[in-house]
Amino acid sequence: MLEPDANPSSSPDETPLPAEIDEYLRRLGAALDLPDHVRAEIAAEMADHFRDSIAAIESEGLEADRAAREAIARLGNPTELAAELTSAHRTTRRLLAGAAGGVFQATLGAAGGWLLGMVIVAAVFCGSAVLSGTLLKPPTDFVLASIPGLRDALESLPMATALLAWASCVAAFVAARRGVAVSTRMSRRSPTAVRRIWAVAGFATLFVAAVFIVPAPQNLVSVLSLLAVSFVFATGALMSSTPRMSFPRGKVVAAIGILAILSASYYANVPGWRGTPRDIANTPQAHAAQLREFDRVAPAWPYVDGHPVLMEGGGLWGSGVITQAVGTMDPDPGTPGPAAQALSLFKDLRFEAWRAVRFDASPDIAEWIPDPAYSAPYATAPADFNSVQFGPAHAEVEFDVGRVRTTAWIVFVTGIGPDGRRYRLNEPEFNMGGGPLESSFTGTIWQWLTAST
Amino acid sequence: MRRPSIRTQLLKGTTPLLVLTVLRDSELYGYEIAQLIRERSGGAFAPGEGSLYPALHALEAEGALQAEWRESDKGPKRRYYRITDRGGALLAEHEAEWASFARGVARTVAGPTNA
Numbered sequence: 119m120l121e122p123d124a125n126p127s128s129s130p131d132e133t134p135l136p137a138e139i140d141e142y143l144r145r146l147g148a149a150l151d152l153p154d155h156v157r158a159e160i161a162a163e164m165a166d167h168f169r170d171s172i173a174a175i176e177s178e179g180l181e182a183d184r185a186a187r188e189a190i191a192r193l194g195n196p197t198e199l200a201a202e203l204t205s206a207h208r209t210t211r212r213l214l215a216g217a218a219g220g221v222f223q224a225t226l227g228a229a230g231g232w233l234l235g236m237v238i239v240a241a242v243f244c245g246s247a248v249l250s251g252t253l254l255k256p257p258t259d260f261v262l263a264s265i266p267g268l269r270d271a272l273e274s275l276p277m278a279t280a281l282l283a284w285a286s287c288v289a290a291f292v293a294a295r296r297g298v299a300v301s302t303r304m305s306r307r308s309p310t311a312v313r314r315i316w317a318v319a320g321f322a323t324l325f326v327a328a329v330f331i332v333p334a335p336q337n338l339v340s341v342l343s344l345l346a347v348s349f350v351f352a353t354g355a356l357m358s359s360t361p362r363m364s365f366p367r368g369k370v371v372a373a374i375g376i377l378a379i380l381s382a383s384y385y386a387n388v389p390g391w392r393g394t395p396r397d398i399a400n401t402p403q404a405h406a407a408q409l410r411e412f413d414r415v416a417p418a419w420p421y422v423d424g425h426p427v428l429m430e431g432g433g434l435w436g437s438g439v440i441t442q443a444v445g446t447m448d449p450d451p452g453t454p455g456p457a458a459q460a461l462s463l464f465k466d467l468r469f470e471a472w473r474a475v476r477f478d479a480s481p482d483i484a485e486w487i488p489d490p491a492y493s494a495p496y497a498t499a500p501a502d503f504n505s506v507q508f509g510p511a512h513a514e515v516e517f518d519v520g521r522v523r524t525t526a527w528i529v530f531v532t533g534i535g536p537d538g539r540r541y542r543l544n545e546p547e548f549n550m551g552g553g554p555l556e557s558s559f560t561g562t563i564w565q566w567l568t569a570s571t
Numbered sequence: 572m573r574r575p576s577i578r579t580q581l582l583k584g585t586t587p588l589l590v591l592t593v594l595r596d597s598e599l600y601g602y603e604i605a606q607l608i609r610e611r612s613g614g615a616f617a618p619g620e621g622s623l624y625p626a627l628h629a630l631e632a633e634g635a636l637q638a639e640w641r642e643s644d645k646g647p648k649r650r651y652y653r654i655t656d657r658g659g660a661l662l663a664e665h666e667a668e669w670a671s672f673a674r675g676v677a678r679t680v681a682g683p684t685n686a
Contacts, residue, residue, distance in 0.1 A: 166647070166649050167620070206629035209629075
């Protein structure tokens with residue numbers, strides 16, 4: 119509703135308008151389907167017109183009341199006038215300018231909002247680490263839990279996707295607000311209509327981009343975070359021009375919400391935060407139980423000097439690829455020792471990537487074993503040992519990206535021994551720090567949704 | 572339903588031409604424009620006030636006019652309209668169109684000639 123006092127031309131010394139005129143302007147304003155600033159201008163212009171018109175009619179000898187009625191009659195029905203004025207403002211030129219200007223401003227807003235989002239996310243991320251560390255860990259573990267936890271989280275590729283997505287949420291919100299504001303102002307279309315168009319178009323574009331176009335390291339948290347970007351954009355577009363949240367309650371609620379969400383994503387992405395890792399009691403019973411599980415892969419070749427033939431030299435488990443290195447247990451790989459001599463008896467050496475599951479041998483023991491649901495490795499790659507030297511070898515075991523989600527894997531090296539049987543030559547748990555690493559999935563959300571687990 | 576008179580229909584169709592014409596020489600606000608048209612026509616006609624403002628706003632949206640809030644000599648701030656280059660070109664078009672139309676109407680009303 120428009121108040122003549124709110125118009126840009128009003129001043130304290132202006133003649134007050136009769137009640138009928140105020141009512142006319144109120145009806146005119148209510149019927150104008152235009153942005154607020156345009157409605158205010160029209161109301162001001164019409165108020166000026168009435169002052170002039172009434173003064174002229176009064177000078178012809180009519181009384182004030184009749185002059186006001188006559189002035190209204192000359193201007194006509196307010197609803198019809200509003201419809202004509204609304205129509206006059208809605209030109210194709212302004213529509214195109216509004217669309218282009220809105221997109222331009224939204225782009226600028228997105229850039230600024232993204233920088234702002236990165237600052238906010240970084241601050242909240244550190245805050246959530248401290249909060250989670252305080253709440254979830256005993257006080258004595260606080261520093262140990264927080265600092266490595268932060269590092270682990272940053273090294274987790276899906277977590278990075280989630281953090282970028284949350285920064286993008288801020289960018290989407292700012293972009294939507296600026297785009298709607300500029301489009302409304304320039305196109306002179308109804309603010310409600312412009313908000314809806316921006317919400318639908320922005321939501322559809324961002325949703326399709328997130329689900330079908332943009333590849334990224336994914337897990338459940340990153341998927342939800344990426345999808346949130348389109349919802350936040352639509353919310354920003356549909357919100358009225360003035361935020362209604364009252365300070366400080368609304369902001370406190372929003373801050374707690376963001377903190378909770380980021381804490382949850384942090385908690386979900388950092389294994390160390392799901393509880394203090396239990397020390398692996400390397401008891402003979404537990405070890406024997408685990409080795410029995412390993413025997414499903416292949417029986418172990420007898421130890422050389424009390425050790426398996428091969429030791430693992432580390433592995434990189436990236437997007438769709440495992441790069442795994444192994445070496446013999448001999449001190450100098452260039453000088454063949456007992457392990458190298460044992461290895462020379464084998465042919466068809468290969469890496470085998472097996473799906474892994476947690477193995478709880480006892481309440482104090484947590485380890486990893488090949489997933490009992492599978493009787494064959496998921497992927498294999500040749501272990502290309504040099505026939506002269508038995509130094510480190512490595513292999514890249516490729517995953518079929520788009521078909522397998524983030525999963526835990528254990529890599530074994532096997533070979534066909536002198537008796538023609540395949541034997542296991544390493545025991546991964548000794549050199550992998552107690553368990554496998556998780557491979558990360560990179561692809562679109564759609565690929566993640568349709569991938570096997 | 573009452574049929575609009577010829578004068579009303581003509582006025583509505585020619586309002587942009589009349590508005591552009593009176594704005595050719597000076598900047599004016601809405602009520603002044605209506606008054607000037609009335610004066611120049613010798614009181615014969617004046618654009619309906621209800622159609623004047625939509626016409627002004629449409630011409631402004633088209634880029635033919637530019638509007639500006641300004642202090643007036645006789646009172647508070649008013650919304651002054653000024654013709655633009657684009658408006659000047661549009662006025663020339665309207666004038667030519669009107670002249671052609673008026674000639675055609677005059678010939679038709681005068682009846683067949685012997686030439």
